[in-house]
Every structure is written in structure tokens, then in C-alpha cells.
Amino acid sequence: MSVDIGIDLGTASVLVYVKGKGVILKEPSVVAFDRDSNIIRAIGEEARLMLGRTPGNVVAIRPLRHGVISDYTVTEKMIKYFVQKAMGKRSFKKPRISICVPSGVTEVERKAVEEATYAAGARDVKLIEEPVAAAIGAGIDISKPCGTLLVDIGGGTTDVAVISLGGTVVSASLKLAGDDFDEAIVRYMKKKHNLLIGERTAEDIKIKIGTTYQMMEDEVMEVKGRNLVTGLPKVVTISSSETEQALRETTGQIVESIMNVLERTPPELSADILERGIVLTGGGAMLRGLEELIEERTGINTMTADEPMQVVAIGTGQYVEFMSGQKEY
Structure with missing residues (x-):
């Protein structure tokens, strides 16, 4: 049995779609790497929990930056890990993988994604532009x-x-995109409240009270971080209207x-x-x-x-069926 897999290889998370089963895997695209022994300690959710919390010899890295491979070897191992996890150990035949890339990538960047996917054990690789995959996944004909x-x-x-x-x-x-929303919140907290916060805290603020449009009622949230003046831990209460100011330029x-x-x-x-x-x-x-x-x-x-987060993965997986359904005269 040959398996068709669609992979949404995102900067923040990787989603894997298997034909007939739907999206069966969604994990952060983070890899924890041991510098001393050159081994990968953890991949996915386990590695994400280590972001900003590791000892000197262990680094939690994101091998993709702005939708493009920034660390080739680590990306290849990450794709391999997710493909094996999605297919299980028992599969004998190499899968056909369709994988999505941002619409503005260069030929060199496309080649890098293709080669990394072949190296991870694909029999055949198809690259799809992200907006096309998203449209198919969103159910648009x-x-x-x-x-x-x-x-x-x-x-x-x-x-x-x-x-x-x-x-x-x-x-x-x-x-x-999303990562820049987080960075904008980090910058705003520094400037306005003299508070230094990490990426994960910024993401929490964005998800819980983040808004880009003035809301009828303001929501508030307590944020913990390090006071830049005293260097000591500190708690600050911020409101959703402040996040609107922080995100204004990016949006x-x-x-x-x-x-x-x-x-x-x-x-x-x-x-x-x-x-x-x-x-x-x-x-x-x-x-x-x-x-x-x-x-x-x-x-x-x-x-x-x-399901906005899943549409690209679904569309990537269904793309092969979509192409085979196209009539030729």
C-alpha cells in the first residue's frame, strides 16, 4: 500500500495530513539540540517546552525561518521524524509527499525543501504554493x-x-506574520512597562487578549517578567487595547x-x-x-x-487528488 502524505511545513508548526485519515499530527517545528554531543534531544512539543529554558549545551532551535529552511540537516531530521510518526513503524513502501512552500520562495529555497523531503524518505515529492493549498483546504473550488x-x-x-x-x-x-506579532508585543512591553518577557509569554498575551481592532470591552491579563530597571521579577497588568497599539504597525x-x-x-x-x-x-x-x-x-x-490552522495541511494532502481530477483534452 502506498501512502499519500501532505505536509504543511510551517515556521511555527508542522501539520501532517494522511489520505483517508485527515490531519493526524500537529506539532511545533522546534528541535532541541545538544551542542556537545551533536545529538537531537527532542522534536516537536517536547522541544517547544524547552524554548528559553535550556542549559548552555542544549539549544532549542527553529530550523525554519520565515517559511524557509535555515538549518538543512535539522530540517531533514525533523521531516523524517514526523513522517515516521505519522506512518507508524510498519510501512514498507516509501510515501508520496506533497509539501507546501510560501508563494515568494526562490528556486534555491524550493530545491532545499525538495531535497530535504527526499532525504527524509519520500518516493515522490510535489511542491505546492501555500495559498493554492489553503484555498483547496478551505473548500474553495x-x-x-x-x-x-x-x-x-x-x-x-x-x-x-x-x-x-x-x-x-x-x-x-x-x-x-505570527512570530512578528509576538516580537511586537515583546518590544511594546519593554518600551511601555520596562518589562522583559519571553516569546512564549508574548504568544500567550496574543492568544488570550490580543486584538487588532478596538473592542467594546477591554480585557485584562497579568504578565510576569523581569523588570529592566531593577533586574527583579515583576508582575504587570495589561489590557487588550494595549495589544492593539502594540500590533498596529505589523497588522x-x-x-x-x-x-x-x-x-x-x-x-x-x-x-x-x-x-x-x-x-x-x-x-x-x-x-x-x-x-x-x-x-x-x-x-x-x-x-x-x-479550522484556519489546518486548511493548508488538508489542501496539501488533497492537491494530488485535485490534480488527478483535472481533465485533459
């Missing part, structure tokens, strides 16, 4: 000559693309990118987009107020796909 504007906000990259007839017509890829750049793509869209497809709206996917799409912000600035109805 992309084979029709009808335009759809898709915004995929991941951990390291944001892809904005107009898709029609199974391909990308106009696209833009921004090296700015503004994403909206600018959407406007830029809309300006370059052929008029016929612009009419389709006005009718069908903008679809948001990816983990970053779950940030509150993003729909309202984009809608206010563009005047186009904006909605988030169901």
Missing part, C-alpha cells in the same frame, strides 16, 4: 475561472494571492500588502473578489479584530476559514 483572494497568515510568512483556474494570478509574500503592513495585490488584480477578477469576499487562513488569522480591520480598510467582506 479553484478549478473554475473565478477569482478568490486568499490571505494565509502563518508563523513566519503571510501570503496574499488571487487564485483562479487552479493557479496564482497575482501574489505577494511578506516575511512578516498595518499586512493590510497594505492586501491593498497592493488588489491594485494589481485584473478588473474581471476584482469584480469576483468583491462578490465573493476575502478569505483568511493560517494561525495568524485567529487574531481577533483582523477581519474587521481588513473589511474597514478595503470595503470588502472578509471571513476566516473553518
Whole structure:
């Protein structure tokens, strides 16, 4: 039995889709590495818990930066680990793997992903652009000559693309996404409260009270970190309206990118987009107020796909079936 696997190789997390079973694995793309002995200590969730908490010889690293491989050997081992975990030990035949890449990657970066996947034990590798995979996963029929504007906000990259007839017509890829939201919160806490916090705490703030649009009621949260003046631990209470200030610049750049793509869209497809709206996917799409912000600035109805974090993985897995279903004359 040959197995078809779809992998969403993200900067923040890796999702594995197996044909007939759906998304069976979702783990952070973090690897804990022992510098002294050159061995990998942990991969995935176990390694994420070590971020910022390791002794000198153990480093928890993210082998992908902005959707691109920054550490080839570690990425290869990580893909291998997730493929084996998804397939179980009993499989004899090498799987066919379709894997997604951001729409703006260079030929060299594509090659690196392809080679790492072959090295991890794939029999055949297909690369898919992230917005196309996201559109298939969101249940949009992309084979029709009808335009759809898709915004995929991941951990390291944001892809904005107009898709029609199974391909990308106009696209833009921004090296700015979920991780940059976290960094913006870290910077704001330093500047405004003299408090130094880690990436994980910033992510907690983003998930619990983060917003990009003024809310009716302010939500508050206690944040623990290190006081930059005294160097001692300190607790600060922050509100959701403060996160809106912290994220304003970053989300503004994403909206600018959407406007830029809309300006370059052929008029016929612009009419389709006005009718069908903008679809948001990816983990970053779950940030509150993003729909309202984009809608206010563009005047186009904006909605988030169901299960935004899983759509790229689902679409990557279904891409092979989609391609085989295309008629040839």
C-alpha cells in the first residue's frame, strides 16, 4: 500500500495530513539540540517546552525561518521524524509527499525543501504554493475561472494571492506574520512597562487578549517578567487595547500588502473578489479584530476559514487528488 502524505511545513508548526485519515499530527517545528554531543534531544512539543529554558549545551532551535529552511540537516531530521510518526513503524513502501512552500520562495529555497523531503524518505515529492493549498483546504473550488483572494497568515510568512483556474494570478509574500506579532508585543512591553518577557509569554498575551481592532470591552491579563530597571521579577497588568497599539504597525503592513495585490488584480477578477469576499487562513488569522480591520480598510467582506490552522495541511494532502481530477483534452 502506498501512502499519500501532505505536509504543511510551517515556521511555527508542522501539520501532517494522511489520505483517508485527515490531519493526524500537529506539532511545533522546534528541535532541541545538544551542542556537545551533536545529538537531537527532542522534536516537536517536547522541544517547544524547552524554548528559553535550556542549559548552555542544549539549544532549542527553529530550523525554519520565515517559511524557509535555515538549518538543512535539522530540517531533514525533523521531516523524517514526523513522517515516521505519522506512518507508524510498519510501512514498507516509501510515501508520496506533497509539501507546501510560501508563494515568494526562490528556486534555491524550493530545491532545499525538495531535497530535504527526499532525504527524509519520500518516493515522490510535489511542491505546492501555500495559498493554492489553503484555498483547496478551505473548500474553495479553484478549478473554475473565478477569482478568490486568499490571505494565509502563518508563523513566519503571510501570503496574499488571487487564485483562479487552479493557479496564482497575482501574489505577494511578506516575511512578516505570527512570530512578528509576538516580537511586537515583546518590544511594546519593554518600551511601555520596562518589562522583559519571553516569546512564549508574548504568544500567550496574543492568544488570550490580543486584538487588532478596538473592542467594546477591554480585557485584562497579568504578565510576569523581569523588570529592566531593577533586574527583579515583576508582575504587570495589561489590557487588550494595549495589544492593539502594540500590533498596529505589523497588522498595518499586512493590510497594505492586501491593498497592493488588489491594485494589481485584473478588473474581471476584482469584480469576483468583491462578490465573493476575502478569505483568511493560517494561525495568524485567529487574531481577533483582523477581519474587521481588513473589511474597514478595503470595503470588502472578509471571513476566516473553518479550522484556519489546518486548511493548508488538508489542501496539501488533497492537491494530488485535485490534480488527478483535472481533465485533459
